[in-house]
Amino acid sequence: MSLAVLRSRALAGMEAPPVSVEVHLANGLPSFTIVGLPDTEVRESKDRVRAALLNAGFDIPNRRITVNLAPADLPKESGRFDLPIALGILAASRQIPDRELDQYEFAGELSLSGELRPIRGALAMTFAMHRCREHAARGFILPMANGDEAALVADAVIYPAETLLQVCAHLNAGDPATRLARHRNKAAIAVPAYADLSDVKGQQHAKRAMEVAAAGNHSLLMVGPPGAGKTMLASRFVGLLPPMTEEEALESAAVQSLTRGFSAASWKMRPYRSPHHTTSGVALVGGGAMPRPGEISLAHCGVLFLDELPEFDRRVLEVLRQPMESGSVTISRAAHQADFPARFQLLAAMNPCPCGFLGHASGKCRCTPDSVARYQDRISGPLLDRIDMQIDVAAMAPAALSAEADGESSAEIARRVEHAFRLQLQRQDKSNQRLTTREIDRHCKLDAAGDKLLRETMLQWHWSARAYHRVLKVARTIADLAGTQRIARAHVAEAIQYRRSLRER
Incomplete structure (x- = not known):
């Protein structure tokens, strides 16, 4: 034998x-x-x-x-x-x-x-x-x-x-x-090349919100009519993010390799995933008889963009709630379970109503209040509560469309984002979005005027404790971009503008 x-x-x-x-x-x-x-x-x-x-x-x-x-x-x-x-x-x-x-x-x-x-x-x-x-x-x-x-x-x-x-x-x-030779990686490592934000005309408010979101790793929902530039903005967001560390690049590439989706030429390029709204819950979160990663894990250390957010099945969207908090997902089967990282940055876009033109200057929206409410209610309150920033993206005026593009390039904004992110790493060794409650108390101290404004706003809009803490995190990021240690009233006011949800407009 x-x-x-x-x-x-x-x-x-x-x-x-x-x-x-x-x-x-x-x-x-x-x-x-x-x-x-x-x-x-x-x-x-x-x-x-x-x-x-x-x-x-x-x-x-x-x-x-x-x-x-x-x-x-x-x-x-x-x-x-x-x-x-x-x-x-x-x-x-x-x-x-x-x-x-x-x-x-x-x-x-x-x-x-x-x-x-x-x-x-x-x-x-x-x-x-x-x-x-x-x-x-x-x-x-x-x-x-x-x-x-x-x-x-x-x-x-x-x-x-x-x-x-x-x-x-x-x-x-x-x-x-x-004998086989020990392999040394000779593949040409490409310098990450992303679409430039300067291609987008106007939309200064949205660009500023994207800068804040990129600096603090905050999730962002853009609400606006068709053709306002929401998808174009989202596709350029990944170019604003700080460079990947070696460990982040390895983790992200290892997840990609589980689906044959990784190429050595894309090393240290942050993933950008944009699944269609017909995506199933298993495709989004992962699963199968032998569990494989879903879109949220393939977007690890990168961006997950959900366009036409209300068109996703509501049960599919609800699976995002736990991974958004924990940064990982566990797929359990009868005989075994599999853990996948899922520390993604969520970007989402939607129309304000079924026809898309609610509040448009043309006045052509004919949606009834009930149909608007039903449309917006496709996104649950708990999920909206977990999205840090929610902004309006207005339609572009014809004069702005025909004008020369004069906005900042992605490289200029990315430099400010990286500087703010380095401040966060020096202070707490993580992004502001990942601060715990105890760390928020330590690092997000407000001046008297800012504290009064936030308390009054919280009472007026009946915000949850989660919403309160997320506003503080965003305000901390705005202060980091300004290079100040103390969070002032102006920083809190800007953070509040980014927090007004669909149901508060």
Whole structure:
């Protein structure tokens, strides 16, 4: 009897738990069995592995082949186990040596010809190894197409290969020239290029609100008639945000890799997700039999833009409430659960009424008060309460549209945003939006006039405690943009203007 053991990784949310691939050859009628909770893709690997071994010139042992993927209670999915299964068969049948197998982890899908195809979640696996400090212990052999992606993790020992034969030659190590070279990321890292805010004419009030939202990581709802520029403004918002840190870039890229949506060329570019209003709750928050990230996780460390907000199903929108507070989401199934980060910045846009022209200078809105109320009530009060800033975006006058664009560029605003954000990091090591109640009491102190104004406004509009605290956070951001330590009455007044919700107009 012969036995070979190799190491690989499964995916469970953002985690990549280790998997031992045990291959056992025994006497008896020839068969090929895979056990250890494999899904359909993994069960089908025996046909891919058999064809790949034959086409690569190896022999298929004429014995009972049993492959165990341990631990047995962890679900296994995708074709990433093809490579370790094939190598395990070769090692157990003594066609390749097994002396170096414990020095590496293996992942890769095999084509019938023996070529290695890219896998999903390569960066997520190396990122998980990086967090648990296992990347220094052993190398990671994976497909060439995943090399640049996996090598983004600092100090990860990556050995990409194009074919099964190259991996076998590396393990045989008879000739140093045949060994795989450790991969260094040579992909050209692009300088993030975003659409410029100077393209938007007028809308100075909205641009100022976007600057405040970007500086403090606040959520923003824009209400205005069709064609006012809400979508155009939102598409340029990501260019105002502070540059991503190395850790943020790794987290964001690792989530993207779970859906094959990441390219090394987009490294350190903040994600911008804009799902259609027909999106389901599972697509938005994540899920599936084997949970995968949804739009809120794919927007991690970036922007989630929901256009035509009332057109989304109300039950779909309600799933945003908990992730907006916690910055993460847990997808629970009967047998297991998966955790995904979801620290996104919410931007939303909507019309003020069903026809879209309520309050328009043309006076062409014919919506009844009841239809307007029903339309606006599609967004629940608890969700509106969680949106920090809610502003009106007025229709543009013809004279403003024909005038030359004279607004500030995104780069000029981004410099002020970055300066304000650095003040926040120096003071509290986080953005103002993420301040806790105790930290608000410490860092958001008002002068006497500002405190009186906020208390009176809160009583007038019957604001909740959450609304009160969110106004304080926005006022703190406005003071940071002004470069002042104390929050003055003018800062509070501006923050109050950004807080008046649909039901208070």
